[in-house]
Amino acid sequence: MNIKKKIRLIVSLTIIFIPFFCFALNIREEIKERKIPTYLIENNSYISLKSLLKILGAEDSWGRVEDRVFIKHQDMEIKFKVNSTQVFIDKKVEYLAVPVKEVEGEILIPVDDFSNILSGVSVASRISKEPSFKEEKIVAKSKNKSFIILIDPGHGGSDNGATGYYGLKEKDVNLDIAKRMKEYLKKELKGNTGVKIYMTREEDVYISLPERVQMAKDINADVFFSIHTNSSLTMRPDADGFETYYSGIKEELVFLPSSPPGEVLDEEVKGDTSLSRILEDLNTTSAVDESRILADFVQERLAERLLTPDRGTKRRGFYVLRYTPMPAILTEIGFLCNPNVELNLRDAEVRQAIAESLAKGLLDYLKFRDVI
Numbered sequence: 375m376n377i378k379k380k381i382r383l384i385v386s387l388t389i390i391f392i393p394f395f396c397f398a399l400n401i402r403e404e405i406k407e408r409k410i411p412t413y414l415i416e417n418n419s420y421i422s423l424k425s426l427l428k429i430l431g432a433e434d435s436w437g438r439v440e441d442r443v444f445i446k447h448q449d450m451e452i453k454f455k456v457n458s459t460q461v462f463i464d465k466k467v468e469y470l471a472v473p474v475k476e477v478e479g480e481i482l483i484p485v486d487d488f489s490n491i492l493s494g495v496s497v498a499s500r501i502s503k504e505p506s507f508k509e510e511k512i513v514a515k516s517k518n519k520s521f522i523i524l525i526d527p528g529h530g531g532s533d534n535g536a537t538g539y540y541g542l543k544e545k546d547v548n549l550d551i552a553k554r555m556k557e558y559l560k561k562e563l564k565g566n567t568g569v570k571i572y573m574t575r576e577e578d579v580y581i582s583l584p585e586r587v588q589m590a591k592d593i594n595a596d597v598f599f600s601i602h603t604n605s606s607l608t609m610r611p612d613a614d615g616f617e618t619y620y621s622g623i624k625e626e627l628v629f630l631p632s633s634p635p636g637e638v639l640d641e642e643v644k645g646d647t648s649l650s651r652i653l654e655d656l657n658t659t660s661a662v663d664e665s666r667i668l669a670d671f672v673q674e675r676l677a678e679r680l681l682t683p684d685r686g687t688k689r690r691g692f693y694v695l696r697y698t699p700m701p702a703i704l705t706e707i708g709f710l711c712n713p714n715v716e717l718n719l720r721d722a723e724v725r726q727a728i729a730e731s732l733a734k735g736l737l738d739y740l741k742f743r744d745v746i
């Protein structure tokens with residue numbers, strides 16, 4: 375067979391097989407792509423039954439009798455029960471590692487187990503799916519109320535944060551970028567009076583972490599956005615890249631715990647959660663999901679503009695993320711212990727580019743939530 379024929383054969387085989395590959399159901403992939411909220415219960419990730427029906431394209435072909443759920447998907451019947459680990463696919467039984475749950479009338483499906491069980495199932499509705507699916511149970515407020523953003527430049531006053539090899543201080547970088555971000559947002563939002571932007575500090579002053587959290591609560595912020603510049607514990611000059619954090623858990627406390635003593639790597643909270651009430655209700659887990667979505671938008675925008683390594687979005691219980699009840703992220707824009715990065719951060723154009731990327735990520739989120 376000559377080369378042209380070979381290519382033609384490969385092309386036609388690809389055309390025949392691509393649809394089958396595309397339609398193989400991958401729940402994890404669908405969740406990511408459609409930005410479906412997930413709920414974390416005892417370290418297991420769940421989605422609502424409604425979301426599962428959307429993914430399967432089975433919104434009109436399911437039923438519920440007390441705690442039993444029946445889903446008709448193409449020629450197949452899927453049956454399961456609240457608080458049970460059994461799932462019947464047609465007549466065949468499969469077992470989940472954790473049971474299906476019901477919380478406040480909402481049936482929740484364990485993601486990992488269902489992904490595995492349904493991985494062999496094809497989904498015909500894939501091609502006609504709606505372009506983006508937005509859960510309505512969301513933190514964003516109705517349009518006639520203001521949407522409040524609190525930008526938090528990390529450190530300040532006696533707390534320098536990280537210090538670079540040539541002496542540049544993290545607190546100054548954070549504040550400058552925060553101010554530029556606010557200006558850019560104001561410009562982009564023009565006359566939109568529905569969005570209000572505040573900062574935890576506008577000058578070089580010390581504010582404790584509990585005070586920052588309290589401020590977010592007092593002004594009833596919808597988004598808490600913390601800006602930091604990283605440093606490795608050992609001041610490694612080759613440490614490089616940017617990352618955005620969100621907390622995997624939110625805690626509600628009547629009295630906020632005092633700040634942990636200053637660490638090089640910011641404010642990670644360690645240890646005792648026994649005194650605190652870990653919230654598992656849907657509202658709070660949805661603030662976790664929202665934080666993750668916002669973090670993804672911001673990280674993507676930084677990746678578009680920065681040439682340094684993309685270290686991704688990560689979960690971590692930083693104080694200001696854990697104790698703020700609203701969606702909250704903390705972005706580390708680069709490593710100050712890296713002399714090259716330090717030199718770049720001295721350049722106002724670089725700081726402006728970073729500030730604009732952060733603002734664009736936030737604007738993406740506001741658009742996604744129909745705030746603007």
Ligand SMILES: [Zn+2]
Pocket residue numbers: 528529535536544602603604640
């Ligand atoms: Zn910091």
